[in-house]
Amino acid sequence: MSLFRDDGIVLRTQKLGEADRIITLLTRGHGRVRAVARGVRRTKSKFGARLEPFSHVDVQFFARGSELVGRGLPLCTQSETIAPYGGAIVTDYARYTAGTAMLETAERFTDHEGEPAVQQYLLLVGGLRTLAGGEHAPNLVLDAFLLRSLAVNGYAPSFGACARCGMPGPNRWFSVAAGGVVCGECRVPGSVVPSAESLTLLGALLTGDWATADASEPRHVREGSGLVAAYLHWHLERGLRSLRYVEK
Numbered sequence: 207m208s209l210f211r212d213d214g215i216v217l218r219t220q221k222l223g224e225a226d227r228i229i230t231l232l233t234r235g236h237g238r239v240r241a242v243a244r245g246v247r248r249t250k251s252k253f254g255a256r257l258e259p260f261s262h263v264d265v266q267f268f269a270r271g272s273e274l275v276g277r278g279l280p281l282c283t284q285s286e287t288i289a290p291y292g293g294a295i296v297t298d299y300a301r302y303t304a305g306t307a308m309l310e311t312a313e314r315f316t317d318h319e320g321e322p323a324v325q326q327y328l329l330l331v332g333g334l335r336t337l338a339g340g341e342h343a344p345n346l347v348l349d350a351f352l353l354r355s356l357a358v359n360g361y362a363p364s365f366g367a368c369a370r371c372g373m374p375g376p377n378r379w380f381s382v383a384a385g386g387v388v389c390g391e392c393r394v395p396g397s398v399v400p401s402a403e404s405l406t407l408l409g410a411l412l413t414g415d416w417a418t419a420d421a422s423e424p425r426h427v428r429e430g431s432g433l434v435a436a437y438l439h440w441h442l443e444r445g446l447r448s449l450r451y452v453e454k
């Protein structure tokens with residue numbers, strides 16, 4: 207049997223039996239972890255209140271080797287709140303839908319439980335902090351998070367140089383299958399021609415140039431979000447359910 211401690215973001219909770227929950231977290235050191243939290247659905251459980259989606263928590267886990275605990279999952283035995291981002295997120299519809307899509311994306315990009323995904327973890331913590339802070343539009347925070355998640359998982363789209371031959375930008379055509387913008391020589395069937403401003407916005411979101419991103423016009427933000435969603439869906443095989451509810 208072993209005790210281990212880690213901090214993480216609560217991605218999701220599911221009911222287990224009468225009073226328990228299975229908590230899914232993206233942790234700093236152990237990647238995605240599912241664990242059983244006992245008694246957390248009793249109304250006066252402070253422990254349960256801390257283990258809600260969007261919370262950044264420090265958790266002590268107890269694993270019993272080969273002996274089954276719950277469904278063979280480790281137990282959460284203690285938790286401390288590091289930052290309760292949920293409070294500022296769930297009370298605002300646009301933040302909530304963007305945040306839910308961020309949690310779902312983080313889970314989808316961490317297929318293997320227990321496999322460290324430090325960059326994805328850091329992106330999620332930073333993204334939720336920015337979303338809760340409210341200084342940028344929630345859909346921009348979401349798109350920045352999605353683009354950077356694609357990048358740290360090996361699918362960085364190009365918005366300047368041609369994704370195929372490297373010809374310096376600006377390049378007009380955009381192809382999800384080709385990996386971003388492509389030049390006239392490399393354009394493939396199905397390429398679209400987004401506005402130059404939308405491509406500039408996406409490049410700014412990928413690199414963290416918030417001054418450029420915040421100054422973008424709504425129509426370019428909408429077009430950019432569409433390209434991000436198409437690119438993400440291509441790489442995740444099927445669409446993220448929660449993206450449908452994000453206000454455009």
Ligand SMILES: [Zn+2]
Pocket residue numbers: 368369370371372373388389390391392
């Ligand atoms: Zn090219």
